[in-house]
Amino acid sequence: MNLSQLEELSLSSNHLIGNIPSQIGNLTQLQVLALGSNILQGEFPIALYDLDNLQVLDLNSNNLDSTVDMNMLFYKLKSLKYLFLSPNNLSLLTDTKVHTKFPKLSFLGLQSCNLIEFPNFLQNQDQLEILDFSSNKIAGQIPGWFLNLSVELLLCLNFSNNLLTGFDQHPLSFSWTRLKSLDLSSNKLQGPLPVPPLSTRSYLVS
Incomplete structure (x- = not known):
């Protein structure tokens, strides 16, 4: 925790237990923090909000149990590119304010x-x-605006195991030009299904 010039810290896939220490906030130059696939527990540490150079935050597959304010997260971590919070036992506050620069x-x-x-x-x-x-x-339904999300870049989309019923606006085909994997399985889909783009390798709607 004294390595104040550290830019990357990767401790994924070990057997780390306990809480993420608050002193992690001392590492203000961190760009990559990877703590996924451990046995970490406790709350999402507010000290992470101090790492404003962070580009990669991977807390995937731990036992964290708290609420994460996404508005605060995005307001503080403006350089963030990769965010992995699943699966934990987190709840997200997603009512983000319009003025937040995402x-x-x-x-x-x-x-x-x-x-x-x-x-x-x-x-x-x-x-x-x-x-x-x-x-x-x-x-409910997938909103129409979502179908215009990252049209030229989206590769993988997974909405499986939710309670989705269909599409707010029924497109004849999806507009994602590079999509390779689309998983809509284990929902409550009704009505017509859009045709996936030619780039698609996996289309799951079982």
């Missing part, structure tokens, strides 16, 4: 984060390549 994300993993609706911060995203919202509680 970082442009490339990878967003929010599997099993107790989401009940499409976060409105997504409407600002046009650089996404991978988006995983699987195993949440998102109900």
